[in-house]
Amino acid sequence: MSHAEKEITRIMSILTSAIAEHRLPPGTRLKEEVIAGLLEANRNHVRAALRRLAIEIKVVSLVPNKGARVAQPSRDEAKDVFSARLVLEKAVVEQAVAQMSPAKANALLKQLEKEAQAIRANDRQRMIRESGEFHKLIAQISGNRVLAELLEGLITRTSLIIALYQETTDVKCALEEHQRLAQALIDKNPDTAIALTEEHMHSIESHLQLDLVEKEIDLGLALGVNFSV
Amino acid sequence: MSHAEKEITRIMSILTSAIAEHRLPPGTRLKEEVIAGLLEANRNHVRAALRRLAIEIKVVSLVPNKGARVAQPSRDEAKDVFSARLVLEKAVVEQAVAQMSPAKANALLKQLEKEAQAIRANDRQRMIRESGEFHKLIAQISGNRVLAELLEGLITRTSLIIALYQETTDVKCALEEHQRLAQALIDKNPDTAIALTEEHMHSIESHLQLDLVEKEIDLGLALGVNFSV
DNA sequence: TGACGATAAATTGTTAACAATATAGTTTGA
DNA sequence: TCAAACTATATTGTTAACAATTTATCGTCA
Numbered sequence: 001m002s003h004a005e006k007e008i009t010r011i012m013s014i015l016t017s018a019i020a021e022h023r024l025p026p027g028t029r030l031k032e033e034v035i036a037g038l039l040e041a042n043r044n045h046v047r048a049a050l051r052r053l054a055i056e057i058k059v060v061s062l063v064p065n066k067g068a069r070v071a072q073p074s075r076d077e078a079k080d081v082f083s084a085r086l087v088l089e090k091a092v093v094e095q096a097v098a099q100m101s102p103a104k105a106n107a108l109l110k111q112l113e114k115e116a117q118a119i120r121a122n123d124r125q126r127m128i129r130e131s132g133e134f135h136k137l138i139a140q141i142s143g144n145r146v147l148a149e150l151l152e153g154l155i156t157r158t159s160l161i162i163a164l165y166q167e168t169t170d171v172k173c174a175l176e177e178h179q180r181l182a183q184a185l186i187d188k189n190p191d192t193a194i195a196l197t198e199e200h201m202h203s204i205e206s207h208l209q210l211d212l213v214e215k216e217i218d219l220g221l222a223l224g225v226n227f228s229v
Numbered sequence: 230m231s232h233a234e235k236e237i238t239r240i241m242s243i244l245t246s247a248i249a250e251h252r253l254p255p256g257t258r259l260k261e262e263v264i265a266g267l268l269e270a271n272r273n274h275v276r277a278a279l280r281r282l283a284i285e286i287k288v289v290s291l292v293p294n295k296g297a298r299v300a301q302p303s304r305d306e307a308k309d310v311f312s313a314r315l316v317l318e319k320a321v322v323e324q325a326v327a328q329m330s331p332a333k334a335n336a337l338l339k340q341l342e343k344e345a346q347a348i349r350a351n352d353r354q355r356m357i358r359e360s361g362e363f364h365k366l367i368a369q370i371s372g373n374r375v376l377a378e379l380l381e382g383l384i385t386r387t388s389l390i391i392a393l394y395q396e397t398t399d400v401k402c403a404l405e406e407h408q409r410l411a412q413a414l415i416d417k418n419p420d421t422a423i424a425l426t427e428e429h430m431h432s433i434e435s436h437l438q439l440d441l442v443e444k445e446i447d448l449g450l451a452l453g454v455n456f457s458v
Numbered sequence: 459t460g461a462c463g464a465t466a467a468a469t470t471g472t473t474a475a476c477a478a479t480a481t482a483g484t485t486t487g488a
Numbered sequence: 489t490c491a492a493a494c495t496a497t498a499t500t501g502t503t504a505a506c507a508a509t510t511t512a513t514c515g516t517c518a
Binding site (some may be wrong): 295296 | 502503504508509510511515
Binding site (some may be wrong): 260261262272276293294295296 | 468470
């Protein structure tokens with residue numbers, strides 16, 4: 001891995017974390033020079049990182065000549081992401097059960113403890129991060145690198161969607177659901193594990209406002225003005 | 230979409246087709262200048278395209294300072310790709326059944342006819358292409374853009390894997406399996422469609438030599454020389 | 459002969475200057 | 489006062505020159 005690639009992935013991962021952990025809200029302008037200055041990086045590298053985030057994970061949106069912003073996925077896109085993620089999560093859980101071992105069980109328990117710590121500390125960002133890490137750990141345990149990589153992108157994307165469409169600002173505490181899922185994995189109980197995954201994902205999605213119609217706003221109405229003849 | 234982006238996607242799609250249709254065998258050296266000359270493109274654009282093919286679809290492998298080649302995925306990677314693809318294909322088939330309509334049924338039949346034509350013409354490359362298009366069409370019919378995009382990458386990747394690990398050089402004729410699957414979709418029979426998908430994917434994979442161990446070759450033995458003291 | 463090293467050529471990798479565009483600010487005129 | 493036109497600044501986009509590295513060529517010498 002060349003120096004340039006290292007730089008680009010470094011920048012990508014800093015931006016990705018910031019977006020996933022809701023430190024950079026959807027719509028935030030991302031100026032190349034500003035980022036380069038903050039991260040002590042070359043603008044070319046920042047530029048490349050932004051393009052990759054736009055194309056590979058779609059957490060950044062690019063408008064030609066106008067630059068980059070944190071993406072604002074539509075409700076339709078959000079639904080597709082959730083649906084796709086559910087597919088991958090179930091597959092990964094199923095394969096993870098087959099790969100279960102004492103060491104892996106231990107890794108799961110350790111991760112749950114991190115999540116619990118974040119909650120006790122009332123550290124919102126850490127909660128989001130560790131919750132994501134739990135899902136990534138399952139993907140890793142599954143042993144299928146391809147599935148894991150695809151899922152990882154969707155997990156980040158989901159986090160952005162939550163930032164955009166979750167009404168209550170308080171983090172949905174998923175610890176209990178995670179604990180039950182982990183137990184099913186450790187018990188090598190695929191049916192339960194898959195069922196819990198399904199519940200868990202639906203539970204997250206149900207806290208989102210994805211079913212409001214993308215409203216064409218009547219400007220006149222909104223401004224209390226009537227232009228009709 | 231800017232001019233540069235258009236150029237890059239143009240180059241990507243030309244290279245992708247060439248790799249997927251086995252005109253560029255695994256391991257082929259891909260020199261930036263040569264490609265730029267052939268496609269009348271800027272080397273910078275070629276370079277960007279190669280990098281994206283390496284990162285996004287993994288049909289190209291990059292070695293720093295040594296350039297790009299058509300990738301040669303390992304047997305392990307190939308297995309993961311097949312496993313992941315099966316997951317996505319099943320999901321997409323399931324969602325496609327729910328989206329079925331006369332127009333979409335028609336599109337499926339039209340695509341099958343293209344495949345049949347390719348076979349009648351004994352045009353190997355067209356056979357590969359149209360076979361891939363059949364799977365992409367189902368993904369598109371499913372209506373889930375996210376799943377479709379992920380699957381599309383895996384379809385291309387699969388084609389490269391087949392080039393690498395299929396012993397018989399003749400294209401495995403999948404028309405009948407495609408016809409049966411299409412019928413199940415048109416009949417809105419999800420169970421049959423999913424079962425046929427599973428069979429179809431396994432059938433393809435079974436024609437590959439993925440279970441030979443990645444052998445550590447004993448050089449001395451291979452050369453008939455014994456260096457032992 | 460053929461191993462070694464030096465030189466040249468080919469190829470990839472990097473960068474900073476420049477161009478193009480968008481945004482903000484300022485002047486002017488009615 | 490306001491809008492339009494103009495200017496200046498900020499920001500993104502492009503490129504070609506250059507640097508670094510690898511590969512090929514050639515000559516030397518043991």
